[in-house]
Amino acid sequence: xxxxxxxxPRTEESEVVASVAYVQGRRSHDVPLQDIKSYTCxxxxxxxxxxxxxxxxLLQQVAxxxxxxxKTRDEMxxxxxRPKIIDFGHCVLVVAVTVEIxxxxxxxxxxxxxxxxxxxxxxxxxxxSNYRALRERLESAPDLLRRGSDYVASExxxxxxxxxxxxAGELEQVVESAEQKLLIRGAKDSDIRKLYRRRRDLLRxxxxxAPLAEICRRLATMDMSAVDANARPxxxxxxxxxxxxxxxxxxxxxxxxxxxxxxxxxxxxxxNDITRRLAAWAAILAVPTAVAGIYGMNFEFMPxxxxxxxxxxxxxxxxxxxxxxxxxxxxxxxx
Numbered sequence: 026x027x028x029x030x031x032x033x034p035r036t037e038e039s040e041v042v043a044s045v046a047y048v049q050g051r052r053s054h055d056v057p058l059q060d061i062k063s064y065t066c067x068x069x070x071x072x073x074x075x076x077x078x079x080x081x082x083l084l085q086q087v088a089x090x091x092x093x094x095x096k097t098r099d100e101m102x103x104x105x106x107r108p109k110i111i112d113f114g115h116c117v118l119v120v121a122v123t124v125e126i127x128x129x130x131x132x133x134x135x136x137x138x139x140x141x142x143x144x145x146x147x148x149x150x151x152x153x154s155n156y157r158a159l160r161e162r163l164e165s166a167p168d169l170l171r172r173g174s175d176y177v178a179s180e181x182x183x184x185x186x187x188x189x190x191x192x193a194g195e196l197e198q199v200v201e202s203a204e205q206k207l208l209i210r211g212a213k214d215s216d217i218r219k220l221y222r223r224r225r226d227l228l229r230x231x232x233x234x235a236p237l238a239e240i241c242r243r244l245a246t247m248d249m250s251a252v253d254a255n256a257r258p259x260x261x262x263x264x265x266x267x268x269x270x271x272x273x274x275x276x277x278x279x280x281x282x283x284x285x286x287x288x289x290x291x292x293x294x295x296x297n298d299i300t301r302r303l304a305a306w307a308a309i310l311a312v313p314t315a316v317a318g319i320y321g322m323n324f325e326f327m328p329x330x331x332x333x334x335x336x337x338x339x340x341x342x343x344x345x346x347x348x349x350x351x352x353x354x355x356x357x358x359x360x
Contacts, residue, residue: 040083042075042149043160050167058083062090066143071174075147075156084148091144101148105135108236110243116141117251119178119240121185122233123152126195131226133233136185138178140251145174147181159184175252179259182241186263189234189270193277196230199223200277204284220285227278231271238267305354312346 044061046053048070056064056072066072074087081102088098097113109120116139123134134151147156159180163170170177203223207216241264245257252260316339354360 040076040079042077042155044074045072047071047073047164047170050169050171052164058087058090061087066091066141069171070143071170071177072144073147073160073174073177074144075149077149077155078151079148087146088139091139091141091146093139093141093146097139101137101139104150105137107233108240110240112247112249112251114250117244117249119182119244121182121237121240123149123154123185124189124192124230124233125153126192129195129199130222131192131196131230133229136181138181140174140178142251143174145177154188156181156184172256173253175256176259179244179256179263182237182260182263183266185237186266186270189267192230193270193273196227196274196277200280203281207284207287217285220281224278224281227274227281231274231278234267234271234274238264238271241267301359305350305359309347309350309354312350313343316343 041058044056044058046056046064050071053070056074061072061074064072072091074091076084076087079087084101085098088101093101093116094113097111097116097118100111100118105120105122107120108122109118111118119138119140121136121138123136125132125134132151132153134149134153136150136152137146137148139146139148149155163177163180169180200223203216203220207220241260244252245259245261245264320339351360
């Protein structure tokens with residue numbers, strides 16, 4: 026997964042998307058990062074901190090102030106190419122890979138979700154889409170935010186699944202366009218290279234999407250201290266959605282494979298048709314060639330040499346045989 030690259034120096038303001046305290050599901054106040062350590066995380070309240078492309082120092086500081094243990098912090102600093110879930114007891118780390126489409130090619134990012142007692146930490150790397158709409162929707166429904174960090178985590182994973190669905194929809198249009206080109210004009214060398222890249226992209230998307238379904242299943246079925254039993258059914262719903270998206274991605278891969286096979290069969294049929302036509306004309310032209318070759322021999326005694334009607338009879342015979350052959354080949358579909 027490509028790492029985010031930037032030329033401008035990053036500042037704390039650009040790295041911190043939000044740091045908000047919610048009391049009984051309602052937005053209370055913004056919590057500056059320097060005050061996180063003194064903030065008391067309680068089950069009935071929620072501290073939601075969102076970071077975007079944070080530096081290692083900032084991430085270490087925020088995690089330390091939230092009481093996240095060193096082993097968890099070290100895991101958060103590592104880049105991840107696959108989804109992952111780790112239950113550290115005091116918190117649960119969920120790593121999901123984001124997928125966005127740019128000019129028909131997928132762009133991969135990373136989102137880390139740390140579910141803890143009274144707090145939720147989200148770390149976004151490489152992804153361009155944000156969670157502002159989700160935050161505003163949850164803030165408009167305090168009963169939802171009151172359910173805690175585990176429920177918000179399920180909503181975040183559901184939002185990532187929405188992004189998967191949008192990416193699959195864009196790729197579906199790309200695949201349909203490729204199918205039309207392959208079936209109308211056949212497969213050229215450049216088309217085969219593009220087809221390989223598209224199938225490779227779909228395989229990479231499948232690789233980063235499929236494990237997330239199992240992660241959501243674990244969150245829905247396993248007993249974790251940071252995940253309440255009432256929140257588990259929401260993760261099960263997300264798992265079903267991820268599986269459906271993964272099936273759609275696999276279907277697109279199969280569609281490209283079938284389109285390529287169909288284009289190859291069409292090309293092979295066209296080649297066979299050309300071969301039959303050439304063979305039929307070769308058989309027809311073999312008759313006058315053979316007769317002309319025989320009469321081209323310099324023998325003294327040959328039939329029809331002294332006959333007055335020999336030449337037109339020979340031409341008529343050649344034309345008759347060629348006509349019969351043409352009729353037979355035409356009838357059999359070779360011409």
